[in-house]
Amino acid sequence: MTDDARAARHMKKLPAAAIVLIAIGLLVVVLWRLDHAPSTDDAYVYADTISVVPEVSGRIIELPARDNQAVKQGDLLLRIDPRPYQAALDQARARLDTLNNQIVLTQRSVHAQQYNADSVQAAVERARAVANQAADTLRRTEPLLAQGYVSAEEVDRARTAQRSAQAELNAAMREAQQASAAVSGVDALVAQRAEVRAQIAIAELNLEFTEVRAPFDGRVVSLRTTVGQFASALKPVFTLIDTRHWYVVANFRETELKGVHAGTPSTVYLMSDTARRFTGVVDSVGYGVLPDDGGVVEQGLPSVQRTINWVHVSQRFPVKIAVRNPDPELFRIGTSAVATLNRGDAATSRR
Numbered sequence: 001m002t003d004d005a006r007a008a009r010h011m012k013k014l015p016a017a018a019i020v021l022i023a024i025g026l027l028v029v030v031l032w033r034l035d036h037a038p039s040t041d042d043a044y045v046y047a048d049t050i051s052v053v054p055e056v057s058g059r060i061i062e063l064p065a066r067d068n069q070a071v072k073q074g075d076l077l078l079r080i081d082p083r084p085y086q087a088a089l090d091q092a093r094a095r096l097d098t099l100n101n102q103i104v105l106t107q108r109s110v111h112a113q114q115y116n117a118d119s120v121q122a123a124v125e126r127a128r129a130v131a132n133q134a135a136d137t138l139r140r141t142e143p144l145l146a147q148g149y150v151s152a153e154e155v156d157r158a159r160t161a162q163r164s165a166q167a168e169l170n171a172a173m174r175e176a177q178q179a180s181a182a183v184s185g186v187d188a189l190v191a192q193r194a195e196v197r198a199q200i201a202i203a204e205l206n207l208e209f210t211e212v213r214a215p216f217d218g219r220v221v222s223l224r225t226t227v228g229q230f231a232s233a234l235k236p237v238f239t240l241i242d243t244r245h246w247y248v249v250a251n252f253r254e255t256e257l258k259g260v261h262a263g264t265p266s267t268v269y270l271m272s273d274t275a276r277r278f279t280g281v282v283d284s285v286g287y288g289v290l291p292d293d294g295g296v297v298e299q300g301l302p303s304v305q306r307t308i309n310w311v312h313v314s315q316r317f318p319v320k321i322a323v324r325n326p327d328p329e330l331f332r333i334g335t336s337a338v339a340t341l342n343r344g345d346a347a348t349s350r351r
Contacts, residue, residue: 043250045335051236055209067223071214082210089203096196134162246326250339251316271336286318
């Protein structure tokens with residue numbers, strides 16, 4: 001074989017070798033990419049939601065919210081007929097006014113009773129003074145009878161005066177007890193006033209509850225009613241999506257979760273617009289799923305299926321990714337998404 005032929009043959013082998021080297025290089029890049037930036041299309045968009053429920057029952061008289069409408073925090077979502085609750089509030093306030101007037105009148109009566117008791121007590125003190133004086137007179141007079149300085153008649157008069165004064169004292173004391181017992185109070189009425197004030201507070205709160213306002217910026221969904229519908233307390237009327245925070249829940253294989261933790265950077269895009277990329281960070285990693293072939297406990301013993309899996313499928317765990325720059329017009333709950341975890345970036349940032 002000539003040198004030219006050998007050279008020509010060698011030149012023909014170079015493209016094949018180059019292709020093999022390029023393929024090996026691409027394989028290395030792909031493997032490195034899969035190891036440092038795992039990706040999955042088993043993902044969907046998620047946001048927190050609340051059920052909008054009125055806290056009082058009544059007929060809906062105003063419903064500014066519309067299905068799929070964006071609302072701001074504090075916007076009126078629905079209004080329930082406030083007339084029954086306004087009437088209950090007016091009634092409670094009227095009861096309080098009546099009770100206050102009754103307390104004033106009762107207090108006047110109590111003052112009069114107290115004045116009478118004080119007057120009777122003063123009469124008791126006067127009767128006690130008279131009784132003491134009569135007793136002293138009797139004690140001084142009785143020894144003089146034996147000496148002949150006083151007559152028996154004078155002693156009898158002193159004794160009669162002492163008995164009369166003591167009887168008057170006893171009567172005055174009984175009257176004082178009656179007058180003191182007759183003095184009433186307003187404690188019971190004051191306690192009723194506290195109860196009525198509590199009823200007023202509840203009525204004011206119920207009246208406030210007739211207006212349901214948005215607790216945060218969101219979007220109304222699943223609205224299937226209109227003005228005139230009777231709304232029952234604690235029963236949902238529609239759903240409100242919290243559009244302040246959007247997430248992508250991506251189900252990654254357990255073999256791809258090494259080094260993944262809260263704060264790991266990620267990139268996501270939605271199937272509805274594959275040209276746009278959104279950055280985010282891992283919010284949390286799921287710590288439990290229900291395996292498809294998990295054992296079932298029956299009669300105290302686990303039941304394990306006797307099957308042979310020639311190919312073992314890795315379990316997937318949900319990774320919740322908080323999107324940093326969501327487009328509120330593009331993100332919808334349940335939208336299919338693709339998520340990529342940038343574990344290499346996370347390691348670099350930690351260093």
